[in-house]
Amino acid sequence: MATRTERHETVSTVFGATLTRRQFVRGGGALLVCLGGLNRLGPVGSMLGSTVEAAAGDSNSLNPGLASSWFEIHADNTILMRTGKVDFGQTTAHTAYRQIVAEELRVSYESITSVVMGDTDRTPDGGFSAGFLEYGGQNLRKAAAYTYQALLDLAAATLGVEKSALTVQNGIVSGGGKRASYGDLVKNQQLKLTIPVSGELTNMFGLTVTGDPPLRPTKEYTVIGKSFPNAVTPSKVSAKEVWVTDVRLPGMLHGRVVHPKTLGSTLVSVGTLNKTRFPNAQVIVKGNLVGVVSPSEWEAVGAAQQMAADTKWTDWKGLPGHEKLYTWLREQADWKTTPPSKSDKSRGDVKPALASASKTLTASYEVPFMKHAPIGPTIAVGDARADGIVYVHTHNQNPQALRGQLAMMLGTSVDNVVIRIYAGPGHYGRSNGGNAGAEDEAVLLSKSVGKPVRVQWSRADDLQWSTQSPPGVADISVGWDANGTITAYQADHYMPAMQDDRLVGALIAGLPTQPAPAPNVEGPIGSTINGVSDPWIYERVPNVAETGFGTFQLGQQASPLAVGLRDHSMRTPGQLQQNFPRELAMSEAAARAGFDAIEFRLKQTDDARLIGVLEAVREASGWQTRVSPSPKASATGTASVSGQGVSAMLRSGTYWACVCQVSVVPSTGKITVDKYTIAVDPGIVVNPLQLKRTIEGGALMGLSHALYEEMAFDESGVISRDWRSYPILTMADVPEVKVVILSHPEVGAYGGGSEAANALAISAVAAAFFDATGKIARRLPLKPSHVQGILKA
Amino acid sequence: MAGVAFVVNGTRREVQASGDTPLLYVLRNDLELSGPQFGCGLSQCGACSVLVDGKEARACVLPVNRVAGKDVTTLEGLPGLWAKQRGGPADGESSLHPVQQAWIDEQVPQCGFCQNGMMIKAAELLADTPSPSIAQIKQAFMAGPSPHLCRCGSYSAIVEAVQRASTIMARRK
Numbered sequence: 001m002a003t004r005t006e007r008h009e010t011v012s013t014v015f016g017a018t019l020t021r022r023q024f025v026r027g028g029g030a031l032l033v034c035l036g037g038l039n040r041l042g043p044v045g046s047m048l049g050s051t052v053e054a055a056a057g058d059s060n061s062l063n064p065g066l067a068s069s070w071f072e073i074h075a076d077n078t079i080l081m082r083t084g085k086v087d088f089g090q091t092t093a094h095t096a097y098r099q100i101v102a103e104e105l106r107v108s109y110e111s112i113t114s115v116v117m118g119d120t121d122r123t124p125d126g127g128f129s130a131g132f133l134e135y136g137g138q139n140l141r142k143a144a145a146y147t148y149q150a151l152l153d154l155a156a157a158t159l160g161v162e163k164s165a166l167t168v169q170n171g172i173v174s175g176g177g178k179r180a181s182y183g184d185l186v187k188n189q190q191l192k193l194t195i196p197v198s199g200e201l202t203n204m205f206g207l208t209v210t211g212d213p214p215l216r217p218t219k220e221y222t223v224i225g226k227s228f229p230n231a232v233t234p235s236k237v238s239a240k241e242v243w244v245t246d247v248r249l250p251g252m253l254h255g256r257v258v259h260p261k262t263l264g265s266t267l268v269s270v271g272t273l274n275k276t277r278f279p280n281a282q283v284i285v286k287g288n289l290v291g292v293v294s295p296s297e298w299e300a301v302g303a304a305q306q307m308a309a310d311t312k313w314t315d316w317k318g319l320p321g322h323e324k325l326y327t328w329l330r331e332q333a334d335w336k337t338t339p340p341s342k343s344d345k346s347r348g349d350v351k352p353a354l355a356s357a358s359k360t361l362t363a364s365y366e367v368p369f370m371k372h373a374p375i376g377p378t379i380a381v382g383d384a385r386a387d388g389i390v391y392v393h394t395h396n397q398n399p400q401a402l403r404g405q406l407a408m409m410l411g412t413s414v415d416n417v418v419i420r421i422y423a424g425p426g427h428y429g430r431s432n433g434g435n436a437g438a439e440d441e442a443v444l445l446s447k448s449v450g451k452p453v454r455v456q457w458s459r460a461d462d463l464q465w466s467t468q469s470p471p472g473v474a475d476i477s478v479g480w481d482a483n484g485t486i487t488a489y490q491a492d493h494y495m496p497a498m499q500d501d502r503l504v505g506a507l508i509a510g511l512p513t514q515p516a517p518a519p520n521v522e523g524p525i526g527s528t529i530n531g532v533s534d535p536w537i538y539e540r541v542p543n544v545a546e547t548g549f550g551t552f553q554l555g556q557q558a559s560p561l562a563v564g565l566r567d568h569s570m571r572t573p574g575q576l577q578q579n580f581p582r583e584l585a586m587s588e589a590a591a592r593a594g595f596d597a598i599e600f601r602l603k604q605t606d607d608a609r610l611i612g613v614l615e616a617v618r619e620a621s622g623w624q625t626r627v628s629p630s631p632k633a634s635a636t637g638t639a640s641v642s643g644q645g646v647s648a649m650l651r652s653g654t655y656w657a658c659v660c661q662v663s664v665v666p667s668t669g670k671i672t673v674d675k676y677t678i679a680v681d682p683g684i685v686v687n688p689l690q691l692k693r694t695i696e697g698g699a700l701m702g703l704s705h706a707l708y709e710e711m712a713f714d715e716s717g718v719i720s721r722d723w724r725s726y727p728i729l730t731m732a733d734v735p736e737v738k739v740v741i742l743s744h745p746e747v748g749a750y751g752g753g754s755e756a757a758n759a760l761a762i763s764a765v766a767a768a769f770f771d772a773t774g775k776i777a778r779r780l781p782l783k784p785s786h787v788q789g790i791l792k793a
Numbered sequence: 794m795a796g797v798a799f800v801v802n803g804t805r806r807e808v809q810a811s812g813d814t815p816l817l818y819v820l821r822n823d824l825e826l827s828g829p830q831f832g833c834g835l836s837q838c839g840a841c842s843v844l845v846d847g848k849e850a851r852a853c854v855l856p857v858n859r860v861a862g863k864d865v866t867t868l869e870g871l872p873g874l875w876a877k878q879r880g881g882p883a884d885g886e887s888s889l890h891p892v893q894q895a896w897i898d899e900q901v902p903q904c905g906f907c908q909n910g911m912m913i914k915a916a917e918l919l920a921d922t923p924s925p926s927i928a929q930i931k932q933a934f935m936a937g938p939s940p941h942l943c944r945c946g947s948y949s950a951i952v953e954a955v956q957r958a959s960t961i962m963a964r965r966k
Contacts (some may be wrong), residue, residue: 089904089945229900236905237896237912238889239828239868246827297822298814375832375840375907375944425832426904426945459833689900693950697903700946723837723942730940731931734948 014153016211017067017146018194021154062124064207067150067193069124070143071101077171077183079107080114084123084206085136086397088426090694090754091230092132093117096686098231100137100750102223104144104216105151106168107182109223115231118399118421126400127199127206128432130569133686133750134652138209143195145213150193154185202404202414204433204501204525218684218745225743227689236423244395244422247381249452254297255445256304257455258290259465260508262716264316264559271310278303284448287510288561291445293453317715318555319565326366326779328554329473329494338519338550343532348543350477353488357479361589365581366779367472369711371726372570376425377462382442383452390417390447394439395424401434401501405514409440409506410447428571428701430467433501433525437466441505460721465504467568468711468718470496470553472577476585484593486604488543489536493578496553497528500566507562516556517567525569528552534578535650538586538604548578565713571701575651576759580780583647583763588776591628597646597767598623612742613657613679614648620740621659621677628767629774635791638667642674645767647760652752654682658699658760660735662768666791669784671769673703673733678757679740683747691753692739698754699737702761704729710781799860801826802870803877812858816850817841819857820867828868828909832942839910839941843867844874849910849917851938868909871916878920879966891965892916895958903945910941915955919962930955 010021062069062082072080081101087093098112116122118129125139152173156163161176168174171182199207218224235241260266267288273281281294281303292307294300320328354360380394390410396402399419407414430436442455457465472495479488497517506513514526521527530550555564572579590600598618602611617623623644634641640663648657661675676699685691708727712720720726762780770776775790798807801824808823815834820826820843832840834853841853844866866874871890889897892915902908911934918925918933925933930952934941943951 089902229897230902233897233900233902233905236902237868237893237908239826239909241827241905243827243830243906245821245830298811298818373944375838375904375942376830377832423905425830425906428944456831459835459837693900693947694903696949697946700948701944704946722835723833723939728942728944729946729948730942731934731948731951732940734931734952737949 012153014146014149014193015213016196017150017213019150019153020192021189062122064124064197064201065194067143067147067195070140071147073182073186075183075187077111077181078113079105079111080116081112081140082116082123083136083140084118084125084127084400085132086118086129086399086421088129088397091232091690094231095228095690096133097137097140099223099226099228099686100141101144103221104141105148105171107171109228111171120399120403120419125207126201127398128204128401129397130429130432131652131752132754134752137750141215142209142211142213145215146195147193149213151182151185154191155180158185202400204398204401206400218748221745224684224686225688227687230690232423241423244379244393244424245376247393247422247454249381249383252381252452252454253293253295253449254300255291255293255442255453255455256300257441257457257461257505258292258304258308258311259461260288260561261313262316263555263563263565264318264561264716265313266560268312268314271307273303274306278306282449283307284445286444286448287508289441289444289505289509291441293445293449314560315716316560318558319713319715319717320554321714322368322710322712325368325471326473329471333496333551335494335549335551338528341529341531341548343536343546345536346545350488350490350543350545353543354477354479354490357487358482359592360477360479361585361592362477363585363588363778365474365476365584367577367580368709368780369471369565369713370469370570370705370709371463371711371720372427372430372466372468372568373463373726373728374425374427377457377459378437378466379424379454379456380439380442381452381454382439382446384443384447386450388412388416390443391420392417392439392443393420393422394436395422396434396436396439397429397432398434402431402439405434405501405503406440406443408514409503409511410443411512429569429573432569433499435501435503437462437504440503444505444509463720463722463726464718467500467566469570469573470498470567470577474578474581476581478585478589480589480593484595484600484603486538486541486589489538489541490545491578491582492547492549493530493532494549495530495574495577496551496567498567498569498574499525500553500568501526502566504563504566516562517553531574532578533574534582537607537610537648537650538601539607540604571698572651572755572759575649576762579647579649579759580762580766584766584778587628587645587763587767587770591770594627596625596627599625601646601648609655609681609744610648610650613655613681616679616740616742617646617657617659617677620679620738621661621675623659628771630771633772633774634666635773635775636666638665640665641772643768643770643772645764645769645771647763647767649756649760651756653749654680654751654753654756656680656756656760658757658764660761660764660768662765662772664769664772666773669788669791671707671765671782671787673735673765675736675738676703676761677738677740678760679742680753681742681744682751682753683749684745685741685743686750688741691741694754695739695757696737698757699761700729700734702758703733703735703765705758706762706765706780706782707733708781708783797857797861799862800864802866803873808857810857813856815853816843816855816857816860816865817852820852826867826869830906830909832907836938838907838939839914839937840907842910842913844913844917847917847920849914849937868912871912874916890916891961892919892958894961895954899950899954899957901947901950901954903947907941907943911943911951914941915958918955919959923962924959925955927952
């Protein structure tokens, strides 16, 4: 019911949202006219050498409670949408999100002509760039659904037709013999739709649109489910994209940071810059942070190298080194201070069930530290201006959280910090809590010199001073009856804290940061608590006990810098560390029980979606139904032997099953993956083509984890420093990759597609190695030097 | 600081830079060419690749004085290179090199940061080997100072795109 509050304004409610309408805008107008200075903003960025204009200093985040912050529907029927989620190339924000919004608004995909992404003063919602479809997609879907209802109300009033008699197709509202486009409806109007939201803008999760506006029934979908191409690809392949590496500001200096000698070293003496060799360079010291700036990038690089050689640091040894990692985790780490967590699927009484089982398997599994290892090292341009406003141009998965952290470091209000987002090298989770590495250092150097400073880390910096995916140790016990039905499953997962979002430059400089991960840090992610993050999928098992044990990061408390080995979530975080042990144990148990590994899994579930992906991957992969190891298995000889392995997972509302077929040369221990097949059921498939490419990428990243990746470190720090000491998968290793997508719109939700494929590769390859050789490798990676000993044992 | 002259994407350019400056910094900072990217600075990944006299080279470790008088092609110059290879003016059908078009058609990039080097390598390969086998394609991306690395795992899409580029080139020749 609309109420007239003054001569030209009406207010109505729309499923809990509030629509205010004023009829005084002349010439143009829009539904959801944007307020707050958006028109004063310059372009998002520009090519090398020219200026990146910044927003006026008073610009803040948009009001997420206003639909106008999410969308602008213009009189010419074009639509602009905004999201704080930052697309790293999987194209979800630019493609899937457009499809979702177009679908709810009943407009064509093409009518959404602009996507504004990530910039803290131009997007409303914040939160991490992960679970794009599960979380962020739902926000946009609901915001669009409210907006659609408001448009219908508007049309009903404008056309004089009952709302229930209206239909919309391609942005044209029809009913009662009348019709109007959205553009017609908004012309000469200023409308304000206020939608309900909850949460905090600058925390990890950002804001959530609440309430339950009616969503478009999935059976009416016309835009979702189509393979629209990635809207960003043309600019990237033709060198027209403005990458973070391309940002140049007037007066900008190139900065390099001389990081301490170890992860716990403090300054003894700062070296003297050779002004003859580096006449235009300048040294900046803040706490233990030593930086060099110069108008010339090459001079900055040279000066930083000279300063690194001449600066003296204290020594520090506080890490076990990678060779002793698992012993240290078992024997030295403090697993008692942090309360354990139980999975919500834990049930029954595991101990007696294991004791009375027909057969059991008890084994331990080990996952190393792995690096996010983006192809380009972290880079940011900091621009701390004289008026106290700080701009940061960067590539980041949680710009609003970064904004909050920088404000804390500087002791200023978040209103004084603006983050601008550009395309950059994908770092798969490293910055989803707010920073990738270079941002705070760029700000500190810029503040010191009063000019914009571009800080780019070296390859070694990026491997040695960034966060990494934490290691995991797991003890698994499985018991089954004479029929091969699992009666008991117990998993104890051990993993150090996984989400250290402290700014490393601030730590080195001795400036304020948020607290380090500890048991009492609020929220499930920033604490040392290790949640069980691999959802149990074998529903028929009556007795399940899954426990996560957490601890502090290695060396972090002892480091005089409070640095040590800082960890951060990485693609399929935590679940990777837990799924590898579970799924390899399932394959081992199947073999011991005398069952085929897929048959064995099918016996433990009634879940139609899990059964669906397992059966699909069996069919598509050419799986041989039989017991492992293969009848031709051999652990010796120079002749190649073949094997197959399977794995399964539920992640972000999506069911996954994967088969890897491998060849192993026992004499060398060399594993070659010949074929990777994966079946995926995300419920609603938003964009099959982009989903397929994303899964293929995840699959190959997973083979990289399985075969190559392990961060090397000694007692003082990380010793992986380049692509030789931290090798990743190459073209020579690429198998045939086959992706099978199962569409189940009746599920009603968009499951995620970017994660899981990497984690599933690991257990499938390990199971295939077992099938080929009869030997079990429970420690990653499965590189020749690791598996050769196992083959000889 | 001396002048170094070379041809970039068909145009003679002269820059003032110390001779040991890596070509990558000159291309990006002095000539404002943003195709080649800094990946490692060690010639270990290929993100910075350019063609020097038609051969793939790693701009991050190549001192600029080593390209004096030579012909450098960056990602920006691939369309022009294709026009030259066809012996005519720019392709009327597309303003992109067939490799770039194939990269779009096959939706190759995930983050895309490494794709500069991948496309440069593909252009080099196809100039010499118009119809490469899958083994030859894989071999090309393993050859040179190091394998060309992709963190996002776009390798299988790259193989498919090189095959498509080969087809496009054969059709348009």
